[in-house]
Amino acid sequence: MPLQNRVDPFGAIHAHSARGLFMGNRGGRIHHPVTRTLTNRRFASKAWIICLCAFRGRQRNVMGDSYTELFFLDEATALAAGHRPCFECQRSRAEAFARCFAIGNGLASAKAGEMDAVLHSERLGKPVRRRLPLRDLSSLPDGSLVEIAGHPCLVQGGKLLGWSFDGYRDLPVPDVGDGAILTPPSTLRALEAGYKPAIHPSGLADAT
Numbered sequence: 001m002p003l004q005n006r007v008d009p010f011g012a013i014h015a016h017s018a019r020g021l022f023m024g025n026r027g028g029r030i031h032h033p034v035t036r037t038l039t040n041r042r043f044a045s046k047a048w049i050i051c052l053c054a055f056r057g058r059q060r061n062v063m064g065d066s067y068t069e070l071f072f073l074d075e076a077t078a079l080a081a082g083h084r085p086c087f088e089c090q091r092s093r094a095e096a097f098a099r100c101f102a103i104g105n106g107l108a109s110a111k112a113g114e115m116d117a118v119l120h121s122e123r124l125g126k127p128v129r130r131r132l133p134l135r136d137l138s139s140l141p142d143g144s145l146v147e148i149a150g151h152p153c154l155v156q157g158g159k160l161l162g163w164s165f166d167g168y169r170d171l172p173v174p175d176v177g178d179g180a181i182l183t184p185p186s187t188l189r190a191l192e193a194g195y196k197p198a199i200h201p202s203g204l205a206d207a208t
Helices: 075-080 091-104 112-125 185-192 201-207
Strands: 004-007 013-015 022-025 049-052 070-072 131-133 145-148 151-156 159-164 167-170 178-181
Touching: 022 075, 049 075, 070 075, 075 145, 075 185, 091 112, 091 185, 112 185, 145 159, 151 201, 167 201
Parallel strands: 004 070
Antiparallel strands: 004 013, 022 049, 022 070, 131 178, 145 151, 145 178, 151 159, 159 167
8 A cells, every 4th residue: 555645736645656756855854664554644844855866875755754755746836835845955046046046035035044934934824825717827937837626836937738647638627717826926036037946747748
């Protein structure tokens, strides 16, 4: 049976066999190390990060005695779920994200703890998600995740692609109605300022 450690764009954690391109954590252990099942907690600290699945040959016993390893289809999914790049295994990406985060949010600079505080406030505050007419969703920056009729979708190359744990697919979009932006407001502004998240190959293929 797959472990419950796959994260969707809403931030919920599921048991699913698809591993995804990135790993991450929520600041510590949120599982029982013997049963390898999640506790009632869904985070251990404000630091929700996105990590590489392989780094300097390190080997891990997934959901063992250390932090709870979480897995994401791609970076866009992880960002929508409220995570940000790790400054250890993804330093150049983290620095690029921090620069765009600062520019987009009108800050002189953005250190890890400062970004964590902003993102944590957005996660806990559970603000009403900003809604836009469907015709306007595709104008959001590439890498944004939105929700249409309960289903998460990726904005990429001016198209809306349906999200799943296995990848993206073309999505017939109705002519009328609206959708909600899933990517946190501060992260969306970082995307608008030029940050380009890593996208699963299925999303790139469908966007061409």
